[in-house]
Amino acid sequence: MLKTKYLFIVFLCFSIFSFGLQSQEKLSILALIKQLETQFDVKFSYTENDVKNVFINKPLVTDTIEEIISSLNASTLLNFKFLDDRYITVSTLNKRIKICGTVTSKLNNKPLLGASVYVKNTSKGVITNIDGVFNFSNITVDETIIISFIGYKTASFSAKELMLIDGHCKTIVLEEDIEELNQVLISKFLITGLQKRTDGSTVLNTKKFGTLPGLTEPDILQSIQAFPGIESVNESVANINVRGGTNDENLMIWDGIKMYHSGHFFGLISAYNPHLTNKVVVIKNGTSSEFSDGVSSTINMSTKDVIGNDFSGGFGANLIHADAYFEIPISKKLALHVSGRRSFTDVFNSPTYDNYFERSFQDSELTTNSDNITDGNRSSDFFFYDYTAKLLFDITDKHKFRANVIGINNNLDYTESYQNSDGITESKTSNLKQENLGLGGRWDAVWNTKLTTRLSAFYSKYNVDATNYRIETDQRLTQANEVLETGVKLNTYYKINNVFKLLSGYQFSEIGILYETTVSAPSYDRVKKDVLLNHALFSEIEYRNNTTYLRLGVRGNYFQKFNKLILEPRLNLRQKLSRHFAIKLQGEFKNQSANQKIDFQDDFLGVENRRWILANEKEIKISESKQASFGFEFNQNNWLLDVEGFYKLVDGITASNQGFYNNFQYVNAEGRYNSRGVEFLLNKTADTYSTWLSYTYSINDYEFASITPSVFPNNVDIRHSVSLAFNYNVLESLEASIGGIWRSGQPFTKPIDGNETVQDGNNTRINYDAPNNENIDDFMRLDASIAYDFKFSETVLGVFRVGVLNILDRENTINRYYEVNPEDTSKAIQINNKSLGLTPNISFRLNF
Incomplete structure (x- = not known):
């Protein structure tokens, strides 16, 4: 009876439990x-x-x-x-909920540290912790959450799908992308949107980019100057100096297309619209063997590569230009991304424009008067525009096709009017136009779990055309510089196992350059055309585990015209010695066959005097560089200490492409320069703020065997350079940034005291002292920016930014040179080029 009673109780409990489950x-x-x-x-x-x-x-x-x-x-x-x-x-219901999740990799089921999690069309975002976990509160149920990690496919969820329920968080598994990139080492480097990768390169993500001092938008080529070892001695993105190199030594790639033009407004604004440029990878050393050219650096820009589900875009304006971009999904497998930007400087002159104009055109014919031409008889119209378009076609899950076009244009018209001997007013218009057109396409294919390929091709055309009427001499000067390059590249990626990967490939390029000058009186015509074919094979093996990253590669370049083979070994090593401390060693050989020549006597209205020329292995050699660097990193509690020493030797430079403002500017001489120094960076980041201090010490010397003295300081020998900045999220939607730059003055050559000029036949010229033996005053500038994000509607985000460059209005000299005094030919006139004064800018954007 007792046994039966127990059985009944057990049955009753089971029935109740079953009913509860039901x-x-x-x-x-x-x-x-x-x-x-x-x-x-x-x-x-x-x-x-x-x-x-x-x-x-x-x-x-x-x-x-x-x-x-x-x-x-x-x-x-x-x-x-x-x-x-x-x-x-x-x-x-428009309820506020709490969401959370754990982000893991499908490859090994391990959590992903530093994955970006943000609310679409807002500035709200976090990164995952060491366990891959993220938490968000105060989220409306209808918002969309975007989760991304470099090297993985981006995922999006509705807030409802990630809602915290009964203390449980959703697990999000990210798949590896076709283009497997280097592991992110530091997910927030300097500011949000900058990431440092294991191979030492730096990634700028424009969509998540924070506010840098003085900027009102994520200007690509302005932003990278926040990195140690990268600066512009004349404040121009058309003259970015990486570890003492010249601007033409930077390889610029936009979606696989090699570009020959970098700046609007003749260098003050980046020519690449940041709102469709999804990420920018900057490499100073240890470059992958798939890249050549650019003996100083590689700046690889790429646009968004994912087909979205919704139509999105944005438009905005600042005191210089207006722009718009759109991401248009046509179907689940087909999309179109377009952008456009145009200045309104030809119809409206803002204070920002006036400062930029004065800075760009100082000492040119636009700002220096002739004796018989008054300001009232002079006028100029300047405008620029750029556009991009990208077609995305996912043929299948494993085969994708992309096609791109980019166009960049700067146009300047300059009109002078005067009265002739008959009292009739005549006008003559000069014109300067810069254009860069790029076309590209690629096919990505995943053949199996180990093998993927990428076949790409591009066409790039760069033109500078100038017509300059000189009223005083009734002379017409016409100049042209045209670059045409086509290229094809095949990359094969083979995953040997979980720690070894192999890259191999072939690249063919054909480059042709036209260089032309004509003068009407006296009649003169000079035309030069050169074409060069280059075949390259490259291969590298990459090894990576939890403590070691090693990439060894080699590239062989064969120049058909010269029957010349150049081998380029590459090395990139990072070794963790403890959880927080690592050492790094990098080295590379690179070459470059196209450089810029700088003409002062035929100077494109005095505005743009750089023209591309091609090596001929006679008076112009193929430039070759050798570079090595060694350093260490210490990273703990969001503190980063990065110290790196470097040595760079570039052989095959010419005096004509260095921009001498002394007696060497017309000398045909071949030489080299070597730059060595130390880069120091201290960076502290937190959820609401980031601050950093960088310092670069370098020594940069020329060596020209045919010039006396043969060794002297480089034109961009900046011994000391310091950058200090602080970025703070005052509120969730309000961000402020302030920072300053100080650096040593640029070298210059002064005339000999007491004997400033010398007679040379019928001409009088400056009698220069030892080259680059003096330095102009130190450069110092303080900048600040404020950014405010707000919701214009449920789907539209507004962004308002204010930036001020040189808020102390300090008068900095960025270049100094001398001319013979026309009133007293025994004396020299000192001419100082000045930097931007106090320059405010305002921008407003709507993104949807």
């Missing part, structure tokens, strides 16, 4: 609605998108319809409302 059975809202409509003879009105993927505990069959509706309102994010006894409406 009562907790999960049921979709859609299924429940259909069930309730049949059971209670009611009708529900709803939108399917609002109720799909919503599951609840199955209500007890004994509940009345009123009790069930009350329970649904309490347990879901939906609003059930009786219109009458029979009709019930269902809608979403």
